[in-house]
Amino acid sequence: MNESDERTGLGPRSVAQTAYGHEEEEPPGKPRRHPLWRDVPESQWNDWRWQSQNAIRSVRQLRDLLPFTPDELEAIGALEGQYKLAIPPYYFSLINPDDPNDPIRLQSVTSPLEMTNESGYEMEDPLEEDKDSPVPGLTHRYADRALLVTTHVCTMYCRFCTRKRATMVRGGWDAISRNDERMVEYVRDHPEIRDVIVSGGDPLTLPVPKLKFFLDNLATIPHVDIIRIGTRVPVTLPQKLFDPSLIELLASAEKVWIQTHFNHPREITPEAARGCRNLLKAGMPINNHCVLLKGVNDSLETIRTLMRGLLRIKVRPYYLFHCDPVIGASHFRTSVWKGVEIMEGLRGHMSGLGIPNYVVDLPRGGGKVPLMPNYLVSVSDDAVVLRNYEGMLVRYQPDDKPATIQPTKTKGVSALLSGTKSVIMPEGTDHMARRRLNLNLVTDTHDENTHAESHNGCCGDTTHLEDELVPVHSGEAYPE
Numbered sequence: 471m472n473e474s475d476e477r478t479g480l481g482p483r484s485v486a487q488t489a490y491g492h493e494e495e496e497p498p499g500k501p502r503r504h505p506l507w508r509d510v511p512e513s514q515w516n517d518w519r520w521q522s523q524n525a526i527r528s529v530r531q532l533r534d535l536l537p538f539t540p541d542e543l544e545a546i547g548a549l550e551g552q553y554k555l556a557i558p559p560y561y562f563s564l565i566n567p568d569d570p571n572d573p574i575r576l577q578s579v580t581s582p583l584e585m586t587n588e589s590g591y592e593m594e595d596p597l598e599e600d601k602d603s604p605v606p607g608l609t610h611r612y613a614d615r616a617l618l619v620t621t622h623v624c625t626m627y628c629r630f631c632t633r634k635r636a637t638m639v640r641g642g643w644d645a646i647s648r649n650d651e652r653m654v655e656y657v658r659d660h661p662e663i664r665d666v667i668v669s670g671g672d673p674l675t676l677p678v679p680k681l682k683f684f685l686d687n688l689a690t691i692p693h694v695d696i697i698r699i700g701t702r703v704p705v706t707l708p709q710k711l712f713d714p715s716l717i718e719l720l721a722s723a724e725k726v727w728i729q730t731h732f733n734h735p736r737e738i739t740p741e742a743a744r745g746c747r748n749l750l751k752a753g754m755p756i757n758n759h760c761v762l763l764k765g766v767n768d769s770l771e772t773i774r775t776l777m778r779g780l781l782r783i784k785v786r787p788y789y790l791f792h793c794d795p796v797i798g799a800s801h802f803r804t805s806v807w808k809g810v811e812i813m814e815g816l817r818g819h820m821s822g823l824g825i826p827n828y829v830v831d832l833p834r835g836g837g838k839v840p841l842m843p844n845y846l847v848s849v850s851d852d853a854v855v856l857r858n859y860e861g862m863l864v865r866y867q868p869d870d871k872p873a874t875i876q877p878t879k880t881k882g883v884s885a886l887l888s889g890t891k892s893v894i895m896p897e898g899t900d901h902m903a904r905r906r907l908n909l910n911l912v913t914d915t916h917d918e919n920t921h922a923e924s925h926n927g928c929c930g931d932t933t934h935l936e937d938e939l940v941p942v943h944s945g946e947a948y949p950e
């Protein structure tokens with residue numbers, strides 16, 4: 471934990487660090503309810519209208535439900551006019567009220583830290599979406615994609631939102647406006663656009679006629695292949711997805727993919743699983759965009775549990791975003807090294823299906839840049855040296871051609887490049903232990919010259935034991 475972490479109390483937390491029941495369970499856990507709503511009938515609890523009408527929307531309500539210091543209350547009271555607040559009872563019930571740094575609370579409850587911008591680096595519109603906007607509400611940055619901001623309303627206002635400038639300070643359900651028509655016309659007039667991201671705010675808060683307007687019109691444009699709906703409804707108000715008429719409307723467009731936003735394993739509840747199941751059953755693939763947030767999910771264990779939980783409910787982890795430098799969210803930002811460290815603990819350690827792309831969205835509209843640990847160790851004209859997740863270094867020849875480099879007496883990575891060695895394997899890895907076991911079996915049952923079969927493509931691991939057989943068999947260390 472660095473100095474600033476200590477000050478904010480937002481150092482890395484893992485799911486096992488807190489004693490709150492759900493975090494020790496594999497998600498989806500059990501349904502939860504704050505005692506305030508204990509007697510609400512199930513039919514109301516599962517009705518999104520009831521959830522919306524009973525959302526916590528003021529500091530006055532909050533102070534009766536969660537502990538605050540007088541200074542905190544004064545600060546968040548001052549912020550109330552600046553940034554909106556809404557937490558449906560369902561999402562509020564996921565908070566552990568005894569923990570001031572609870573990860574669900576941090577995401578949803580106003581914090582005095584929203585007033586800080588110590589470095590001055592945080593911006594209102596860090597991605598400069600408004601500057602790449604040929605018509606109001608539409609961002610056209612990548613040639614084949616367009617982003618449509620269709621509303622400024624959300625079911626819950628995330629304290630780290632990149633569009634805080636809009637979602638937090640403006641609002642209201644508009645009727646279909648001339649700007650909505652202009653966005654659709656722009657997409658129709660630009661045949662290079664194949665992927666339309668319908669975003670907001672949260673488009674699933676739109677009144678049905680307005681959502682239908684966007685879906686019906688976009689779906690009939692022949693060059694549009696994909697309509698992505700960006701929504702946190704599966705996370706913050708999954709009851710909305712219990713409504714068959716909404717599911718039918720989304721499915722009717724046929725091109726719809728869902729892009730949702732789970733950030734913590736505790737958000738994967740039976741209700742969230744049911745909402746996602748309804749979308750999947752109607753044929754809509756679901757991808758998850760997670761944001762790396764200090765104090766919420768900045769630990770390998772938390773992210774790994776989250777990704778596994780998402781796979782369990784058939785939501786594909788797609789992005790792990792570095793938190794944008796947006797005004798009022800600086801306290802959520804981690805180092806980039808934290809993200810790389812987490813990615814190092816995912817690749818090779820869990821199913822590839824559960825590994826998101828860690829990306830930084832560059833300020834000034836620079837777009838997304840993927841970051842990852844370095845697996846390419848060195849290169850020559852003949853070969854590359856690649857590192858695997860266990861630290862094994864392997865010479866790899868990408869194409870079949872005679873060597874151009876004369877083998878030279880050398881050591882280490884250089885020996886791999888020159889072709890005098892083909893692998894350097896650290897002691898004590900699982901891989902090594904398996905090889906030793908296999909080797910014993912092989913030498914027990916086969917001729918000593920037997921080599922493991924080499925496979926390609928989908929048949930399994932590509933394996934060359936030749937280099938390893940000799941030293942292990944003779945009891946020596948592996949080639950360095």
Ligand code: SF4
Pocket residue numbers: 623624625626627628631632633637670671672701702
């Ligand atoms: S749901 Fe999305 S748009 Fe709305 S506040 Fe959260 S991050 Fe921002």
